[in-house]
Every structure is written in C-alpha cells, then in structure tokens.
Amino acid sequence: MTRPAAVIAGLGSCLPLRRITNADLVQEGLNTSDEWIxxxxxxxxxxxxxxxxxxxxxxxxxxxxxxxxxxxTTAACVLVATTxxxxxxxxxxxxxxxxxxxxxxxxxxxxxxCSGFLYAAQVASALLTSGTFDSALVVGAxxxxxxxDPQDRDTAVIFGDGAGAVLLERGTTADPGAFIxxxxxxxxxxxxxxxxxxxxxxxxxxxxxxxxxxxxxxMRGREVYGQAVLRMTASARxxxxxxxxxxxxxxxxxxxxxxxxxxxxxxxRLLLPPERCHGNLRHVGNxxxxxxxxxxxxxxxxxxxxxxxxTLLTAFGGGLTWGSAALTWxxxxxxxxxxxxxxxxxEQHE
Amino acid sequence: xxxxxxxxxxxxxxxxxPPTVVTNEEIAALTGTSARWIEERTxxxxxxxALPGQASSDLAAAAVQAALTDAxxxxxxxxxxxxxxxxxxxxxxxxxxxxxxxxxxxxxxAFDVSAACSGWLFGARVAVDWLRAETGxxxxxxxxxxxxxxFVDASxxxxxxxxxxxxxxxxxxxxxxxGFGxxxxxxxxxxxxxxxxxxxxxxxxxxxxxVAGKDHRxxxxxxxxxxxxxxxxxxxxxxxxxxxxLGLSDIDLVVAHQPNPAMLRxxxxxxxVLPRQLVVAGRDVGNIxxxxxxxxxxxxxxxxxxxxxARVLTLAFGAGLTWGSTVLTWxxxAATAPGGPVAAQRPxxxxxxxxxx
Numbered sequence: 001m002t003r004p005a006a007v008i009a010g011l012g013s014c015l016p017l018r019r020i021t022n023a024d025l026v027q028e029g030l031n032t033s034d035e036w037i038x039x040x041x042x043x044x045x046x047x048x049x050x051x052x053x054x055x056x057x058x059x060x061x062x063x064x065x066x067x068x069x070x071x072x073t074t075a076a077c078v079l080v081a082t083t084x085x086x087x088x089x090x091x092x093x094x095x096x097x098x099x100x101x102x103x104x105x106x107x108x109x110x111x112x113x114c115s116g117f118l119y120a121a122q123v124a125s126a127l128l129t130s131g132t133f134d135s136a137l138v139v140g141a142x143x144x145x146x147x148x149d150p151q152d153r154d155t156a157v158i159f160g161d162g163a164g165a166v167l168l169e170r171g172t173t174a175d176p177g178a179f180i181x182x183x184x185x186x187x188x189x190x191x192x193x194x195x196x197x198x199x200x201x202x203x204x205x206x207x208x209x210x211x212x213x214x215x216x217x218x219m220r221g222r223e224v225y226g227q228a229v230l231r232m233t234a235s236a237r238x239x240x241x242x243x244x245x246x247x248x249x250x251x252x253x254x255x256x257x258x259x260x261x262x263x264x265x266x267x268x269r270l271l272l273p274p275e276r277c278h279g280n281l282r283h284v285g286n287x288x289x290x291x292x293x294x295x296x297x298x299x300x301x302x303x304x305x306x307x308x309x310x311t312l313l314t315a316f317g318g319g320l321t322w323g324s325a326a327l328t329w330x331x332x333x334x335x336x337x338x339x340x341x342x343x344x345x346x347e348q349h350e
Numbered sequence: 351x352x353x354x355x356x357x358x359x360x361x362x363x364x365x366x367x368p369p370t371v372v373t374n375e376e377i378a379a380l381t382g383t384s385a386r387w388i389e390e391r392t393x394x395x396x397x398x399x400a401l402p403g404q405a406s407s408d409l410a411a412a413a414v415q416a417a418l419t420d421a422x423x424x425x426x427x428x429x430x431x432x433x434x435x436x437x438x439x440x441x442x443x444x445x446x447x448x449x450x451x452x453x454x455x456x457x458x459x460a461f462d463v464s465a466a467c468s469g470w471l472f473g474a475r476v477a478v479d480w481l482r483a484e485t486g487x488x489x490x491x492x493x494x495x496x497x498x499x500x501f502v503d504a505s506x507x508x509x510x511x512x513x514x515x516x517x518x519x520x521x522x523x524x525x526x527x528x529g530f531g532x533x534x535x536x537x538x539x540x541x542x543x544x545x546x547x548x549x550x551x552x553x554x555x556x557x558x559x560x561v562a563g564k565d566h567r568x569x570x571x572x573x574x575x576x577x578x579x580x581x582x583x584x585x586x587x588x589x590x591x592x593x594x595x596l597g598l599s600d601i602d603l604v605v606a607h608q609p610n611p612a613m614l615r616x617x618x619x620x621x622x623v624l625p626r627q628l629v630v631a632g633r634d635v636g637n638i639x640x641x642x643x644x645x646x647x648x649x650x651x652x653x654x655x656x657x658x659x660a661r662v663l664t665l666a667f668g669a670g671l672t673w674g675s676t677v678l679t680w681x682x683x684a685a686t687a688p689g690g691p692v693a694a695q696r697p698x699x700x701x702x703x704x705x706x707x
Contacts, residue, residue: 054553077535086553087546088501089436089568090669091464098539106535108472108672109464111444119461123476126483130355132475132533143552147441186431186460188451191443199550200440202405204500205561215556217442319447321461342553 005178006125006136007171008327010072011334012065013297014058014141014163015284016049022157030156037157042260046160046285048145049339054086057339058163059141060099062293065335066137066165067100075100075137075167078107079124081116081289083196083318084143085109096139099340106133113194114256114317115184116140116289117164118325122182128170139165140289147196149216158259159217160285164293166330176307177330181242183235184323190227194219194318219318228258229265231322236270236314243326247271251309252329254299256316257281257291266314278304288317297334307331358478359529359681361423361489362521363648364416366409367635370399372514381507388511393611397514397636399499405439407448409517410495413641414453417519417648423489425453428521430490431460432477434469434640436547436669437497438462449493458491466545467607467668468535469640470494470520471676475533477522493519494640501547503567512610513568514636518644528659528679532593534586535674541578545570545669579609579667583617586665586675594661594677598622601677602660603650607667608632608642629655639668656680 022034022044037043049058059080067073078100080093093107112119117140124136141163148159173180198214199205205215232255240247253272255263257279267277278299287294292313299305309329316322373396374385389395400409410433418425433446446460465472470492477490495517502513549565550556560566583606591598604627608614611632618628631646638645643666650656658680665675 049552052553054551056553078537083442084552085464087548087551088438088566089464089547090466090542090545091672092551093464094537094539094670094672095542096539097537098542103538103540104536106472106475106672106674107537107539107670108469111438111442111446111462111464113442113444116461119459123480126476126479130479130482132479146552146555184459186447186450186458187456188443188447188449188460191447191451195443196441198440199556199566200405200445201400201437201497201500202403202407202439205550205556205566206500317442319443319460321444321447 002172002174004129005171005173006128006168007175008166008177008330008332009169010066010070010167010332011297011300011330012062012069012165013294013334013336014061014065014339016047016161016339018048018050019045020048021045025157030153032153032157041158042282043158043285044282047162049143049161053339055082055084055141055143056086056092056095057342058161059092059096059139060340061337062141062163062165063096063100063137063139065337066167069332069335070167072167074102076133076135077127078102078105078137079120080109081120081140082109082142083111083113083288084146112317112321113319114288115315115321115323117292118313118315118323119184121179121325122184124168125179128168134170136168137165138168139163140293142288142290144288147217152216154221155217155219158286160287162284162287162290162294164290164297166293176328178328180326181239182323182325183239183242185235187320190320193224193227193320225262227320228262228316232266232314232316233269235322235324236312239324239326240312245310245326249310250312251276252305252311253277254279254292254295255314257295258286300332300334301336305329355482357525357527357529358481358522359525360520360678361523362417362421363644363651364413364420365518365645365648366412366416367398367516368400368404368409370401372397372399377510380504381510383507391612392511393633394511394636395633398516400497400515406435406437406495406497407439407445407452409497410445410493411449411452413517413519414449414491414493417491417521421521423521425455426457427489428455428458428491429487430477430480431455431458432473432490432492433462434465434473434494435462435496436464436466436639437501465672466670467639467642468666468672468674470644471533471664471666471674472535475535478530481522489521489523491519491521493517494644496639496641498639501566501568503564508572509568509570512637514638516635516638516641516645518641518648520644525681528681531677533674533676534589534593538671541671544574578671579613580617582667582673584621586673587621587663590663590665590675590677596677600661601627601663603627603629603655603662605629605643605646605650605662605664608646609637
C-alpha cells in the first residue's frame with residue numbers, strides 16, 4: 001500500500017578545493033604515516049577549506065547543486081544539519097536560504113552531530129507528510145578543520161570538510177527516492193565519548209584561557225568503535241524490520257563514513273556483501289553530518305545504483321545519536337559545485 | 351479516525367531560573383548608567399545568572415521535569431526532546447542529549463534546533479509534525495533555554511541590561527480539541543549580522559585573539575533590530591489571525607517573544623493589542639532568548655490565564671533573522687492521556703538539577 005512520503009528529487013555535493021593527502025599530513029608534521037592511516041581508517045585523502053571559508057559556503061553550493069539536480073529553483077524550507085555552524089548564533093540555515101535566493105523561507109539548524117543528516121531527513125519527512133511544506137532542502141555541512149586539533153593523530157587524519165544536500169518533495173512510497181521508514185535513537189549517558197569540551201555555556205572561552213586543547217574535538221576511539229558497530233547494526237535491523245525488508249533484499253548500503261573498519265564490521269553483521277556497500281571514505285574522510293548525503297551524491301553521480309533499488313542508510317555520532325533509514329534509490333543525477341564565497345553583507349539579494 | 355490532522359496541544363509547562371539574581375544596580379555600576387535608566391528604558395528590574403559550571407542542559411532538564419509534573423506525565427513517556435538554544439553546552443554533543451541523560455528519558459529521540467529567539471516555535475512546529483507523522487509517538491518535550499551570561503560583555507550597555515539566563519519547557523501531546531493551529535515560520539539571512547556571536551564557529555574559529563577581542567560575545571545592532579521588531583510584529587499578528595480566520599478581539603492572550611517589557615508593550619499597543627491580552631514576563635528575567643516565549647506561556651498558565659478554550663496568539667522573532675506565529679487553542683488533554691494541566695498549582699522554579707560530573 002502506498003503512503004505519502006518524502007522523496008529525494010535532487011542530490012548535490014560540495015568539497016573544498018584543497019585536497020590533503022596522507023603524505024601532506026606527514027609533511028605538515030603529524031607523527032604518522034600513509035600506511036598507518038590507510039590500514040587503521042581506510043582514508044587516503046580529505047578536503048580542507050581555506051581560512052575564512054565557513055560551513056555556509058559549502059552548504060550553499062551543495063544546496064544549489066541539489067536544486068539544479070531536481071530542476072528546481074526553490075524549496076519551501078531549509079534545514080542545515082551541522083556541528084560546525086558559521087557562528088554560535090544565529091543559525092547557518094537562514095543565511096544559506098538567503099544566498100540561494102530563498103529569503104523569507106523558514107530555515108533552521110539541527111544539531112545531532114554525525115547522525116544530523118538522518119535526523120534532519122526524518123524531521124523534514126514529518127514536515128512534508130503532515131502537509132506543512134511541499135518541499136524541503138536538507139543539507140549536511142561541516143567544516144571540522146575549524147575544531148580538529150591538527151596535532152591530534154587520532155582525529156586529524158580522519159576528519160574532512162564537505163557538504164551534501166538533498167531536495168525532498170512530497171510524493172508517495174512508490175516513487176524512486178522515497179523514504180519508507182526511519183529509526184532514530186539517542187543516549188546521552190555516553191555523551192563524553194565524542195565531544196568538543198569548551199566554547200559553549202558549560203565551559204565558556206575566557207580571556208587568558210590557556211587550555212587550548214579543550215577547544216578541539218575529542219574522541220575516545222576504542223569505545224566509539226564498539227558503540228558505533230553495536231548501535232548502527234541494531235538500528236539497521238530495526239529499520240529493515242519496520243520496512244519489512246529482509247536484509248538480503250537490500251541492494252545498496254551506505255553507512256556513515258566514519259572509519260572503514262566500522263563500516264566493514266556493520267556490513268558483515270548484516271550479511272551485506274561488499275559490492276552492495278557504497279561510500280567515498282577513502283577520498284573524503286569523515287565529513288560528519290555531511291557524510292551520508294555526500295556519499296549518496298557520489299554514488300548517484302557514478303550511476304552505481306539503479307533508481308528504485310532498496311537502500312539502507314545508517315549513521316552514528318556524538319551524543320550519542322544514531323539512526324537508519326530505509327528508502328529507494330532516487331532517479332535524480334547528482335550535481336557537484338565548489339564552495340561559494342560569502343558575498344559582503346548587504347549584497348546578498350539575488 | 352476523523353479526517354484532518356490529529357490535534358496536538360500543550361499538556362504542561364514548566365520553568366527553571368538559576369539562583370543568582372543580577373540587579374539593575376549591579377549592571378548600572380558596570381555599564382556607567384543608573385538602575386532607574388535601565389528600568390525606564392527596558393522595564394527590566396532584574397535577571398538571573400547561571401552558577402559557574404551550570405550549563406544550558408542543567409537549566410533545561412529542570413524545566414522539562416517541571417513541565418512533565420505539570421502534565422502529570424513520567425519522563426519515560428517522552429518520545430522526543432527538542433531543545434532550542436543559541437547557547438548550547440558545547441558544539442557537540444547536542445544539549446538535548448545531555449538533557450535526555452540528566453532526566454533518564456531513555457526512549458526519547460533528542461536533538462537541538464537553532465533558530466535563536468524563535469527557536470521554541472520552530473521546535474514546536476517540528477514536534478507537532480513529528481507526533482502526527484510517527485506511528486506510536488505521543489509526547490514531546492519542547493524546551494527553550496539560554497545561558498547568555500558567558501556570552502554577554504558585562505560592560506556593554508546595549509546587551510548587558512537585557513539578557514538573562516533561564517529555561518522554559520512545554521510538553522506537547524494529543525488533545526481532544528483545539529491545540530496548535532497552523533504554525534507559520536520564516537527567515538531572512540540577509541540580516542544575519544544584525545545580532546550575532548561572531549566567533550567560535552567555522553567562519554571565525556576560536557583563537558586567543560578572538561577571545562581577547564570579545565568576539566565570543568553577543569553583538570547587537572539595536573536600531574536595526576528595533577525596526578525589524580516594529581515591522582514583523584504586526585505582520586505576524588496579521589498572518590496568525592488570517593490563518594485562524596479570527597479577529598484580534600477573538601484572542602484571549604498574546605504571548606510573544608519578550609525582548610524587554612518596554613519594547614513589547616510599545617509595539618503591542620501600536621498593533622491594537624489590549625493590556626489585558628498581552629502577557630509581559632520580562633520584568634524579573636530580562637530577555638531569555640529561546641526560553642522567553644515558553645516562559646511567558648508558563649507564567650500565563652500559572653496565573654490562571656489559560657482557561658480551556660482560550661485562544662493564545664503566539665509569536666516569536668529573533669536572530670537569523672527568524673520569525674513565526676500561530677494561534678494555540680488551550681485545550682484539556684485527550685481522554686486517553688493520563689492527566690491534565692494543573693495550571694495554578696505548580697511552583698515557578700524546580701529544584702536545581704544534579705551537577706554533571
């Protein structure tokens with residue numbers, strides 16, 4: 001039986017121009033090696049913005065690409081999922097909307113760390129299926145280079161900057177690109193596994209503050225690995241059961257591009273063969289809330305999955321948060337654009 | 351089941367204010383003005399300040415607990431925790447996850463929304479649609495919270511007189527009749543720089559220089575914002591009334607974002623809102639951002655002004671710029687809900703939550 005559903009009508013992505021290889025990191029003075037990074041993480045390169053470029057610049061480009069991909073010029077609302085907004089206040093989404101020529105459109109940010117895109121996708125689905133909006137531009141965008149300690153080997157090798165976006169429209173579960181079911185979860189009791197300790201209301205930045213390391217992103221790698229495999233596997237099973245899809249019928253699997261060993265462990269537990277697992281981790285690293293739409297856009301641009309194919313997405317992130325979605329592969333071809341520089345204030349009208 | 355969306359309304363409200371009171375005398379001494387000038391210009395007499403180490407999640411958790419008590423619901427009943435703030439505990443994890451953990455709301459999906467002083471209304475929009483779309487989901491906590499004090503320059507008269515710390519929460523769920531009407535939202539990012547915390551995000555990451563340069567403090571262009579408020583207030587009232595097919599005289603209460611009592615009274619009067627309709631809640635708390643609107647709603651409920659069937663025109667506006675409005679018809683909860691609002695009996699302040707390690 002078909003139901004109303006949010007349907008992916010367009011896919012877009014954006015990567016900064018500066019590609020940083022593993023060898024570049026070693027040359028910058030990080031005590032590591034290409035081999036160590038590749039064998040532990042599967043990552044060969046990541047992208048980094050130039051100084052002064054913010055998350056909005058990536059989000060605008062990915063959002064514009066998604067609109068192009070769908071053949072649209074407007075969206076009825078704009079959601080930006082990010083852990084690295086341009087400023088603590090105001091939200092990044094209103095600026096993104098304005099720079100896309102959508103001044104007036106409802107726009108807000110959503111924070112759920114690396115699960116942010118799937119959280120925003122379910123929020124947008126609710127906004128569409130309940131009849132509030134006809135369409136929603138959902139962007140996952142991150143500039144982790146702003147919060148990663150360049151000297152921290154455990155995180156500096158992993159994270160990259162980037163953005164991915166989808167334009168969602170109200171359709172039915174029969175349409176290619178339709179979100180069929182979601183499963184989201186949160187567990188704040190493990191909030192210390194992944195955190196940026198300083199800079200918010202708990203530990204504000206103060207003049208003369210010398211504990212610079214607290215301003216950076218921190219992750220307890222081994223415990224994160226265990227939790228990620230556990231939560232992603234369980235959530236994927238839950239959403240498949242809700243969709244009444246046997247795991248063997250899943251034609252495309254895209255997990256949060258965190259670490260190849262996590263992705264392999266999850267796929268193995270779900271009995272998903274490697275040829276059905278898609279991702280771009282080796283080329284872009286972990287782009288947090290951007291990783292799933294960025295990987296989807298890459299797979300769509302390469303026509304790796306046929307429209308309508310049963311697709312499983314699963315994510316895990318700080319919070320803890322996790323989530324999964326069962327959807328069918330969209331018919332749209334993805335577009336890619338470079339970051340759009342921020343125009344001076346007062347000259348943003350299009 | 352009847353046609354049309356399931357009515358979702360407010361089942362309970364709750365607030366939490368941190369213990370430290372900051373008087374106008376204290377602010378006046380630091381900003382080179384007088385207590386009397388502050389009260390005359392703003393209508394604010396005092397505001398609250400969080401204790402050192404007390405973060406937004408601590409304030410928010412206490413407010414949600416109070417709202418659950420008001421709604422006669424248990425923390426385990428929550429399916430969703432939506433937290434609106436401009437001053438999260440940290441960039442990550444979300445402050446909502448910390449609240450979930452403080453409360454033990456194990457089943458709830460938790461995330462933050464960022465839409466500045468309009469945040470509670472954006473969060474309410476999300477929660478209402480979530481409860482309608484998700485099979486089995488019944489109850490959502492929507493909480494607005496700010497811990498502005500670390501982000502305010504105590505010597506900056508334009509901001510130090512206005513901003514305070516506090517939290518206010520609502521529990522949303524199914525109601526027999528009434529509830530939220532259409533919630534209309536909007537934004538204008540071309541005016542993002544009119545009120546902002548410039549540094550500490552991805553555009554201008556934190557450095558020793560940004561800290562020394564006070565770039566982590568709220569910067570506000572007062573005159574431009576006043577003009578925004580004076581323009582947006584009447585248009586929000588107009589669109590909410592149009593959507594509900596009502597006239598202003600049909601409205602029992604106008605619950606707006608509370609920039610400060612003086613500005614609120616002035617703009618409301620010019621829109622034809624009568625003093626008996628207007629809820630003014632900023633005198634003792636100042637501008638508490640995303641908490642302002644739900645705080646005013648909780649104050650009205652506590653004062654017995656939200657009788658069943660009362661039509662409450664709610665409107666919010668804030669940094670981004672963002673705005674929104676709706677008509678909320680106050681309702682008794684649906685027959686199947688375990689309890690109902692007990693508006694007049696609730697304490698204003700919940701106990702201070704346990705500190706996180």
